Amino acid sequence: MTQTNSAPRQDGASPRPGVFGRFLRATEIDTRLLGMIGALALIWIGFHLYGALFKGFGAFLTPRNLWNLSVQTASIGIMATGMVLVIITRHIDLSVGSILGVCAVVMGVVQVHVLPGLIGFGSPLIWIIAAIIGMATGALIGAFHGAIIAFGKVPAFIVTLGGLLVWRGAAYLITRGETISPLDETFKLLGGGPYGAIGEMGSWIVGILFCIGIVWLLWQGRQRRRSYEFPLRPLWAEGVLGMIGCGVVIGAVLVVNAYPWPKGIVRQYAKANNLEIPDGGLFISHGFAIPVLILVGVGIAMTILLNRTRFGRYVLAIGGNPDAAELAGINTKMMTVKIFALMGFLTGLSAVVASARLGSATNSLGTLDELYVIAAAVIGGTSLAGGVGTIYGAILGAFVMQSLQTGMVLIGFDSAVQQIVVGSVLVLAVFIDTIYRRNIK
Amino acid sequence: MSMTQTSTLDRTGTPLVELRNISIAFGGVKAVDHVTIDLFPGEVVGLLGHNGAGKSTLIKCLSGAYQMDSGEIFINGEKAEIRNPRDARDCNIETIYQTLALADNLDAASNLFLGREITGPGGFVDDDRMEAETRKIMGRLNPNFRKFKDPVKALSGGQRQSVAIARAVYFNARILIMDEPTAALGPHETQMVAELIEELKAQGLGIFLIEHDIHNVMRLCDRASVMKNGQLVGTVNVDEVTDEDILGMIILGKKPEA
Numbered sequence: 001m002t003q004t005n006s007a008p009r010q011d012g013a014s015p016r017p018g019v020f021g022r023f024l025r026a027t028e029i030d031t032r033l034l035g036m037i038g039a040l041a042l043i044w045i046g047f048h049l050y051g052a053l054f055k056g057f058g059a060f061l062t063p064r065n066l067w068n069l070s071v072q073t074a075s076i077g078i079m080a081t082g083m084v085l086v087i088i089t090r091h092i093d094l095s096v097g098s099i100l101g102v103c104a105v106v107m108g109v110v111q112v113h114v115l116p117g118l119i120g121f122g123s124p125l126i127w128i129i130a131a132i133i134g135m136a137t138g139a140l141i142g143a144f145h146g147a148i149i150a151f152g153k154v155p156a157f158i159v160t161l162g163g164l165l166v167w168r169g170a171a172y173l174i175t176r177g178e179t180i181s182p183l184d185e186t187f188k189l190l191g192g193g194p195y196g197a198i199g200e201m202g203s204w205i206v207g208i209l210f211c212i213g214i215v216w217l218l219w220q221g222r223q224r225r226r227s228y229e230f231p232l233r234p235l236w237a238e239g240v241l242g243m244i245g246c247g248v249v250i251g252a253v254l255v256v257n258a259y260p261w262p263k264g265i266v267r268q269y270a271k272a273n274n275l276e277i278p279d280g281g282l283f284i285s286h287g288f289a290i291p292v293l294i295l296v297g298v299g300i301a302m303t304i305l306l307n308r309t310r311f312g313r314y315v316l317a318i319g320g321n322p323d324a325a326e327l328a329g330i331n332t333k334m335m336t337v338k339i340f341a342l343m344g345f346l347t348g349l350s351a352v353v354a355s356a357r358l359g360s361a362t363n364s365l366g367t368l369d370e371l372y373v374i375a376a377a378v379i380g381g382t383s384l385a386g387g388v389g390t391i392y393g394a395i396l397g398a399f400v401m402q403s404l405q406t407g408m409v410l411i412g413f414d415s416a417v418q419q420i421v422v423g424s425v426l427v428l429a430v431f432i433d434t435i436y437r438r439n440i441k
Numbered sequence: 442m443s444m445t446q447t448s449t450l451d452r453t454g455t456p457l458v459e460l461r462n463i464s465i466a467f468g469g470v471k472a473v474d475h476v477t478i479d480l481f482p483g484e485v486v487g488l489l490g491h492n493g494a495g496k497s498t499l500i501k502c503l504s505g506a507y508q509m510d511s512g513e514i515f516i517n518g519e520k521a522e523i524r525n526p527r528d529a530r531d532c533n534i535e536t537i538y539q540t541l542a543l544a545d546n547l548d549a550a551s552n553l554f555l556g557r558e559i560t561g562p563g564g565f566v567d568d569d570r571m572e573a574e575t576r577k578i579m580g581r582l583n584p585n586f587r588k589f590k591d592p593v594k595a596l597s598g599g600q601r602q603s604v605a606i607a608r609a610v611y612f613n614a615r616i617l618i619m620d621e622p623t624a625a626l627g628p629h630e631t632q633m634v635a636e637l638i639e640e641l642k643a644q645g646l647g648i649f650l651i652e653h654d655i656h657n658v659m660r661l662c663d664r665a666s667v668m669k670n671g672q673l674v675g676t677v678n679v680d681e682v683t684d685e686d687i688l689g690m691i692i693l694g695k696k697p698e699a
Contacts, residue, residue: 224569225569227569228569228570228572228573230569230572230573304565308565308566308568309564309565309566310558310560310564310566312566313547313551313555313558313566314556316544316546316547316551317544317547317551317555319544319546320544320545320546320547320592321542321543321544321545323542324542324543324544324552324555325544325555325556326526327504327506327526327536327538327542328526328542328555328556329525329526329527329530329556329557330555330556387544387545387546388546
């Protein structure tokens with residue numbers, strides 16, 4: 001990998017050749033990634049133990065909570081992947097929450113008031129047309145912001161601060177403050193819920209495909225390194241990496257499959273399908289929720305975009321040295337427009353997930369999301385100085401934020417304390433990251 | 442074309458580059474005022490002058506970083522329109538900037554190929570091939586270079602310079618602009634750059650060298666063009682003048698008596 005936003009690898013001798021250090025060097029695992037996973041594990045176990053000790057029940061590490069956590073993370077996580085690109089290029093986008101609101105109400109109006117009259121109520125095309133219009137709306141607004149930033153030379157902070165107010169107001173004007181519902185039934189599946197998940201079998205298929213993908217990537221990487229006679233990872237390290245990767249995937253499948261549908265839904269489903277419910281009750285697994293799969297898909301696509309395409313390379317180059325990028329012949333202005341358009345597109349996608357999950361569209365949807373999205377990206381190691389950031393980091397950062405929220409709700413902290421904790425964690429995370437970066441040099 | 446040393450250079454043919462009557466002003470200040478210089482294949486032309494004399498500004502019109510207000514640029518006798526760095530590249534002009542225009546957060550290969558990445562099937566950048574190519578060219582230019590995986594901010598001045606030069610050499614530049622290439626370098630690294638310039642010259646490249654160090658000018662250049670206050674003082678053959686003559690041109694703005 002050429003992208004070097006992680007710890008620089010030592011080509012020479014390792015300063016501390018402990019067993020762990022050797023392991024890290026052989027597997028080339030990013031120590032930052034380990035740190036974030038460690039932090040996440042600490043939060044999860046901490047909340048679980050707190051619940052077990054003081055409330056008599058550890059509610060955090062249960063399939064139900066983890067499943068909900070994954071669904072709740074999806075919307076912020078999708079936007080955070082785009083925010084990484086925005087922040088890498090030394091910009092910021094404060095308007096994503098408001099754009100999310102506009103996209104949601106536009107989609108709401110389209111599927112509730114417009115499309116049923118045109119193509120018939122309940123038409124199977126409604127959800128996809130509405131979603132495309134929502135994402136296009138986001139992309140257009142983003143491109144508009146980007147154009148003002150790039151060609152009008154107004155700082156992104158100002159343009160998107162204005163956008164924060166403008167688009168929230170626009171969302172209100174579109175709905176006149178009314179909640180738009182009910183949304184299309186198929187559309188609602190995109191937000192998760194018992195029917196908006198792919199079930200036990202589907203989850204196993206997805207999980208196995210991922211495991212095959214992981215092994216294939218490792219093997220492919222090894223072949224390529226060999227063909228250029230670059231140093232190879234020891235075989236055991238490849239094996240460990242493969243096992244960790246597949247282990248995580250299979251663990252996730254087991255967790256989401258261990259969370260059954262609620263009894264009411266099972267009864268409803270059994271009735272509709274003329275099924276007998278046996279004495280012990282019918283165990284129907286949720287499996288992966290659709291919004292989570294969307295998040296995973298976005299994460300993979302954005303990682304490929306950032307690390308394996310010219311577009312991504314230019315994003316990093318502009319972040320590292322805007323002048324050098326310009327002198328290298330990169331059209332930095334158009335890049336800015338494209339990056340903000342992409343951010344807007346992803347915000348539109350988040351609006352799909354968020355409004356589908358809610359089952360309705362309101363003008364206040366997405367309020368304060370911009371702060372959680374920026375926090376997720378920054379906790380995930382994206383540097384506000386530009387040039388540094390990873391997609392997986394931002395998604396993990398979104399999980400950290402959501403885990404804190406969920407955990408504090410579960411153990412009954414009131415919302416004032418929640419705000420204090422989330423704010424403090426943000427600052428603390430960046431502080432620790434700063435120390436880490438200083439010491440790695 | 443004979444290219445042995447300095448004045449035996451053949452300057453009867455078409456120049457590689459001709460800058461004619463270039464002017465550019467910033468807010469009323471004439472940074473470059475009707476300057477005309479040329480460059481022949483296999484030649485190194487030094488550009489000298491005080492800070493603010495207009496050397497870098499003049500050369501940035503050629504590299505596409507600035508747009509001149511008036512004047513004409515001819516490449517191989519043909520009029521060239523250079524509006525941005527991409528146009529300059531299309532004319533095989535490569536620039537090595539004083540500030541070493543490198544993206545600090547990217548590694549050597551990404552910088553070398555920045556804007557011209559090698560892509561494989563599906564249009565994805567082929568990092569491994571770029572690294573292999575980088576290893577090849579660095580093996581020629583700076584065999585001691587090892588830090589292929591590190592971001593260039595981890596490199597020394599000389600290593601960074603060799604990345605910048607490799608970029609120009611790899612893409613077969615015909616015209617090379619070097620803005621104080623040895624300013625940030627130690628003696629050993631300076632020697633390395635000097636040898637490199639000799640080699641590029643022998644390959645028939647034309648080089649504009651912006652340089653403050655008179656000794657480097659006397660050693661590396663065939664001709665020297667001196668600027669003062671945005672105007673061209675004059676252009677001299679380096680082996681027909683002394684250090685003092687050139688210093689006089691820089692300080693007094695007067696051409697030595699022939």
